[in-house]
Amino acid sequence: MNFDLTEEQQMLQETVGQLLANECPVTRLREVFDSDTGFDESLWKGLGELGILGLNVPEDFGGAGLETLDLAVVAETMGYHAAPGPFLGHALAIEAIVSGGSEAQKKKWLPDLASGARIGAVAIADSDGGWASGHWKIEPGDQVSGTQSFATGGQHADLFVVGLAGGRLGVVDAEAAGFSRQSVDGADLTRRLVALEFDRTPCELLADDDAQAARRLHDVGCVLLAADAFGGSVRLLEMSVEYAKTREQFGVKIGHFQALKHQLASMALDVEPGRGLYWYAAYAQDHVADESERIAAVAKAHMTDRYMDVARNAVEAHGGIGFTWECDVQIWFKRAMFNRAFLGHPGEHRRRQAEMAGW
Amino acid sequence: MDLNYGTEMEDFRQEVAQFLEDNWPLKGEEKDLPFEKAAAVFRERAIEQGYLYRSIPKEYGGSEQPPDVLKGQVIREEFGKRWAPLEARGIGTMMLVPTLLERGSEWQKEKFVRPTITGEITWCQGYSEPGSGSDLASLKTRGELVDGEWLINGQKIWTSGAHLADYMFCLVRTEPGAQKHAGISYLLIDMKQPGIDVRPLRMMTGSADFNEVFLNDVRTPEDWIVGKRGEGWLVSRTTLKYERNSIGAAQQTGAAFAGLVKLAKETKIGGRPAIEDETIRERLAVLEGYVKAHEYSGYRQLTKDSKREDAGIINMMMKLFSTEIGHQTAKLSMDLIGDEGLLSAGGAELGQRSSSAQGWIGQYMYSLGIAIAGGTANIQRNVIAERGLGLPRDAAADRSSGK
Numbered sequence: 001m002n003f004d005l006t007e008e009q010q011m012l013q014e015t016v017g018q019l020l021a022n023e024c025p026v027t028r029l030r031e032v033f034d035s036d037t038g039f040d041e042s043l044w045k046g047l048g049e050l051g052i053l054g055l056n057v058p059e060d061f062g063g064a065g066l067e068t069l070d071l072a073v074v075a076e077t078m079g080y081h082a083a084p085g086p087f088l089g090h091a092l093a094i095e096a097i098v099s100g101g102s103e104a105q106k107k108k109w110l111p112d113l114a115s116g117a118r119i120g121a122v123a124i125a126d127s128d129g130g131w132a133s134g135h136w137k138i139e140p141g142d143q144v145s146g147t148q149s150f151a152t153g154g155q156h157a158d159l160f161v162v163g164l165a166g167g168r169l170g171v172v173d174a175e176a177a178g179f180s181r182q183s184v185d186g187a188d189l190t191r192r193l194v195a196l197e198f199d200r201t202p203c204e205l206l207a208d209d210d211a212q213a214a215r216r217l218h219d220v221g222c223v224l225l226a227a228d229a230f231g232g233s234v235r236l237l238e239m240s241v242e243y244a245k246t247r248e249q250f251g252v253k254i255g256h257f258q259a260l261k262h263q264l265a266s267m268a269l270d271v272e273p274g275r276g277l278y279w280y281a282a283y284a285q286d287h288v289a290d291e292s293e294r295i296a297a298v299a300k301a302h303m304t305d306r307y308m309d310v311a312r313n314a315v316e317a318h319g320g321i322g323f324t325w326e327c328d329v330q331i332w333f334k335r336a337m338f339n340r341a342f343l344g345h346p347g348e349h350r351r352r353q354a355e356m357a358g359w
Numbered sequence: 360m361d362l363n364y365g366t367e368m369e370d371f372r373q374e375v376a377q378f379l380e381d382n383w384p385l386k387g388e389e390k391d392l393p394f395e396k397a398a399a400v401f402r403e404r405a406i407e408q409g410y411l412y413r414s415i416p417k418e419y420g421g422s423e424q425p426p427d428v429l430k431g432q433v434i435r436e437e438f439g440k441r442w443a444p445l446e447a448r449g450i451g452t453m454m455l456v457p458t459l460l461e462r463g464s465e466w467q468k469e470k471f472v473r474p475t476i477t478g479e480i481t482w483c484q485g486y487s488e489p490g491s492g493s494d495l496a497s498l499k500t501r502g503e504l505v506d507g508e509w510l511i512n513g514q515k516i517w518t519s520g521a522h523l524a525d526y527m528f529c530l531v532r533t534e535p536g537a538q539k540h541a542g543i544s545y546l547l548i549d550m551k552q553p554g555i556d557v558r559p560l561r562m563m564t565g566s567a568d569f570n571e572v573f574l575n576d577v578r579t580p581e582d583w584i585v586g587k588r589g590e591g592w593l594v595s596r597t598t599l600k601y602e603r604n605s606i607g608a609a610q611q612t613g614a615a616f617a618g619l620v621k622l623a624k625e626t627k628i629g630g631r632p633a634i635e636d637e638t639i640r641e642r643l644a645v646l647e648g649y650v651k652a653h654e655y656s657g658y659r660q661l662t663k664d665s666k667r668e669d670a671g672i673i674n675m676m677m678k679l680f681s682t683e684i685g686h687q688t689a690k691l692s693m694d695l696i697g698d699e700g701l702l703s704a705g706g707a708e709l710g711q712r713s714s715s716a717q718g719w720i721g722q723y724m725y726s727l728g729i730a731i732a733g734g735t736a737n738i739q740r741n742v743i744a745e746r747g748l749g750l751p752r753d754a755a756a757d758r759s760s761g762k
Contacts, residue, residue: 001365002361006360244750256753258741264744273652275656276652276658277655279360299651301648357620
């Protein structure tokens with residue numbers, strides 16, 4: 001029994017945390033947040049040099065060949081720092097290709113994705129709503145036509161893994177004919193979304209795709225959002241505690257007031273117990289096949305809900321300043337909104353959770 | 360991360376399982392012994408094997424094993440599977456014995472530890488007073504040394520099991536001039552003496568497990584003090600250092616949740632199983648998120664304890680987290696039992712889990728008791744905020760003088 005991170009995983013978190021603290025402190029984060037593109041090229045390069053962008057790419061294709069838990073601890077750190085950029089969709093695109101691509105396809109796409117030379121993204125939100133593979137309507141083929149909303153990667157992604165009817169997945173190049181994308185006016189400016197339109201756009205179907213790849217993409221996505229939610233919640237709690245220790249009213253630090261202390265304690269109670277839940281959900285993806293789908297749903301529903309609760313409390317704990325654009329809390333608040341809605345809101349996952357339990 | 364216990368532990372598990380196969384239930388002539396007697400016989404054998412009272416030295420009746428959190432867990436799991444008696448529960452075993460082992464004098468350990476763990480003698484805890492609940496250190500029960508004996512006067516309250524106990528371990532103000540916390544001593548008192556008046560307090564559930572205890576010129580020998588005069592507060596905070604059962608609480612909430620799911624399957628709403636109702640499913644799913652978080656936090660704590668590392672702030676949260684899950688479980692059960700929510704708790708006792716409606720009503724009420732006992736939820740939040748998050752200490756607590 002060793003329900004804990006390995007030393008390597010702790011070092012991985014530290015290394016990524018160090019990079020983010022150096023390359024993207026809050027001052028820089030705010031610049032990226034307020035920029036047109038939401039993309040920080042030097043940060044992306046830095047992540048690539050550390051091997052973070054190919055963490056889940058097998059070693060044969062230039063990656064680190066690590067597991068979902070490794071990816072998740074990085075996602076936690078990204079969440080803590082509100083790291084801007086297309087990491088989430090990039091990791092999920094890799095996950096889909098690793099799971100559903102033929103050897104030739106892996107060889108074709110993975111090395112460039114692993115180095116970060118090309119940016120991967122996912123387009124799995126049907127325009128009529130629905131993130132699960134059953135909702136996808138675009139007919140699979142060498143050419144595809146139709147629309148997808150809320151694809152990741154913003155204006156920078158180079159290739160998209162697209163959800164198609166029947167739970168198939170195809171890869172579309174952003175340079176391809178008949179491909180167009182439009183920025184979405186999203187709340188979370190650290191992770192930009194785009195709406196895609198395909199008009200007889202060339203598409204390469206994943207070869208070994210038997211709907212497992214779609215499932216894997218979805219489950220790992222849930223886990224990474226839960227991990228990111230945990231990291232973000234930790235940060236919001238820290239910010240709120242710090243504020244309570246410095247802000248003075250009635251002649252004392254407001255952290256003296258029991259009403260606020262109890263609010264902060266309740267936030268801590270929303271945050272800390274989630275750590276083991278996301279760990280296990282991540283671990284299960286590679287080691288506990290019969291629990292992996294359900295525990296991913298539990299973690300996604302529970303932890304993104306808790307993140308949102310913590311974010312609302314964090315705004316309140318900061319008082320008037322908490323409601324301003326100037327206050328950093330809003331950046332994490334909007335990541336909480338993203339994590340809660342992306343891949344389906346908690347109620348949907350709880351419906352699946354109940355179904356899979358045979359209730 | 361590795362959720363397996365490893366070969367060494369699995370071998371140990373086999374060994375424990377084999378022991379249980381041979382020894383529980385008792386065989387031959389012993390198989391007709393009444394349960395309490397049978398449990399005592401069995402415990403003695405389990406102690407010989409090193410399976411129970413592992414942190415208690417052999418000379419005091421324990422099995423004196425090197426601390427091993429995982430072994431402790433494997434033993435609990437295997438004993439649990441076969442309903443074999445574990446260590447006698449009760450406040451004497453759980454609180455007094457570790458305190459004596461850590462702070463007691465030699466004769467105190469010799470006299471009290473063995474009969475306490477065998478269940479020969481039972482204890483009650485004299486801490487709370489009518490005017491001293493959350494602010495326990497303000498307690499007023501006085502002890503004076505008169506002719507080589509402590510003469511004790513005052514009143515204790517919420518004293519579970521006082522009507523049955525042989526002895527009380529008790530916090531008493533012996534140094535009236537000293538600062539609040541420094542004026543308290545930890546005394547042991549024989550309950551079977553004139554001057555002790557135990558009056559049962561009936562709880563909202565209808566049963567009466569706890570009491571008021573009036574102490575009127577109660578006497579106890581001078582050396583029935585644990586630690587020195589004025590050290591009682593520190594002594595009372597001594598905790599069991601080894602083999603803390605870090606996942607027991609999570610396993611209990613998990614079991615309660617499983618019971619709730621079963622109830623939802625067996626109960627009908629509008630002629631159909633309640634579990635098919637969308638609202639009920641959603642509420643169960645929400646609750647399960649907390650239950651799972653509790654479970655995996657428990658595994659993490661178990662791991663940290665086994666490596667002798669500090670799991671951090673989570674240790675301060677587990678009581679509050681458990682009770683909050685308990686509240687949610689209880690509330691949902693009340694919605695499931697429907698019209699039977701008009702019934703009484705039917706004399707349900709603490710910890711008794713029943714699939715009957717009245718059993719759930721008992722839990723519904725007891726979940727409040729658990730949230731209050733041993734530090735109310737609001738006190739738990741203070742602890743999390745002050746010790747866990749490092750927020751300033753409560754101004755009121757700083758100022759009070761303990762007069």
